Amino acid sequence: xxxxxxxxxxxxxxxxxxxxxxxxxxxxxxxxxxxxxxxxxxxxxxxxxxxxxxxxxxxxxxxxxxxxxxxxxxxxxxxxxxxxxxxxxxxxxxxxxxxxxxxxxxxxxxxxxxxxxxxxxxxxxxxxxxxxxxxxxxxxxxxxxxxxxxxxxxxxxxxxxxxxxxxxxxxxxxxxxxxxxxxxxxxxxxxxxxxxxxxxxxxxxxxxxxxxxxxxxxxxxxxxxxxxxxxxxxxxxxxxxxxxxxxxxxxxxxxxxxxxxxxxxxxxxxxxxxxxxxxxxxxxxxxxx
Numbered sequence: 001x002x003x004x005x006x007x008x009x010x011x012x013x014x015x016x017x018x019x020x021x022x023x024x025x026x027x028x029x030x031x032x033x034x035x036x037x038x039x040x041x042x043x044x045x046x047x048x049x050x051x052x053x054x055x056x057x058x059x060x061x062x063x064x065x066x067x068x069x070x071x072x073x074x075x076x077x078x079x080x081x082x083x084x085x086x087x088x089x090x091x092x093x094x095x096x097x098x099x100x101x102x103x104x105x106x107x108x109x110x111x112x113x114x115x116x117x118x119x120x121x122x123x124x125x126x127x128x129x130x131x132x133x134x135x136x137x138x139x140x141x142x143x144x145x146x147x148x149x150x151x152x153x154x155x156x157x158x159x160x161x162x163x164x165x166x167x168x169x170x171x172x173x174x175x176x177x178x179x180x181x182x183x184x185x186x187x188x189x190x191x192x193x194x195x196x197x198x199x200x201x202x203x204x205x206x207x208x209x210x211x212x213x214x215x216x217x218x219x220x221x222x223x224x225x226x227x228x229x230x231x232x233x234x235x236x237x238x239x240x241x242x243x244x245x246x247x248x249x250x251x252x253x254x255x256x257x258x259x260x261x262x263x264x265x266x267x268x269x270x271x272x273x274x275x276x277x278x279x280x281x282x283x284x285x286x287x288x289x
Contacts, residue, residue: 002027003154004058006073008039008048010117011090012064013125016044018158021127027058030122038122053080060150062111063089067228071100078105086147092174092225093232094138094167102140107147110138110167113160114178118221128159135160136174138167175236177277179229180244183237185219186226188212 001024005012008030016026020043028045029052030036036048047054055061055077063070063077070089081087088111091097098110115133117124135155139148148164155162165173195201219226230237254262 001025001060002058004029004055004061005045005064006052006055006061006077007064008035008044008122009064010120010122010124011113012062013039013042013044013122014127014129015062015064017042017125017127018130020044020046022157027055029055035122042122042125044122044125052077056080056082058085060086060088060154063087066224067091067093067097067232070097074101074104081105086150088151092178092229094136094170096232098138098140098167102142106142107144109143109147109151111151111155112136112138112170112174113155113158118217120222131159133160134163136163136165136170138165138170140167171233171236172239175233175240179233179237180240182218182221182226182229183241184244185216187219189216189219
């Protein structure tokens with residue numbers, strides 16, 4: 001199969017490495033010629049170009065650009081595709097993308113491989129990045145069943161755990177476990193930076209260990225990713241933030257009331273519930289999925 005990848009960064013490059021290992025022919029497109037050269041050199045693609053028309057003969061195209069660029073790139077790409085070409089994306093927000101692209105191309109299928117790293121770019125692409133991770137496919141009633149089947153087969157070939165749901169369900173679920181953590185984690189860093197005593201702030205920086213490192217990691221990731229989450233999944237991010245504020249206010253009230261038994265009950269509930277959210281293989285250093 002001939003597979004096209006637009007955007008040769010971490011996700012696009014990692015897809016290319018795996019698909020080439022599986023015997024597919026991979027054609028890449030990037031904005032910079034140097035990125036194309038690096039992608040060829042590291043084995044992520046067979047052929048790379050800065051021109052979208054180079055993908056005119058591929059069977060499927062993965063759009064692996066930042067969210068805000070996907071719709072415009074798709075519109076420029078579609079005139080060069082054959083009618084049977086399947087088009088998909090890897091964006092972490094699905095509603096806005098599916099709404100924009102579905103009317104443009106009948107063989108478009110929304111997708112979201114939930115894997116990543118805090119670093120970005122072709123230099124950090126790696127094989128097996130998607131193995132044992134969730135790969136979410138978000139068809140609508142109008143989506144071509146054949147296109148869904150093709151993407152499902154390709155995702156399974158990556159050894160990913162494939163899930164299918166509506167774009168709205170995806171965005172609401174991902175807000176809780178991906179977008180909200182980025183906002184909360186970032187707010188933790190902001191709160192620490194607002195410590196008025198410089199000496200105390202410096203001590204906190206020196207004392208910070210695994211607890212702070214774990215809880216602040218996603219909030220200290222690539223800024224553009226966080227902005228795209230808030231911008232394109234605004235309603236669900238706000239909904240999840242409101243839910244978090246309520247939970248935070250509840251624990252604040254219990255501490256103010258010195259209700260240690262109630263706090264213990266909350267923490268016991270958390271202890272019991274957490275495994276249900278982390279049953280899959282631990283993900284790599286995800287900045288934003």
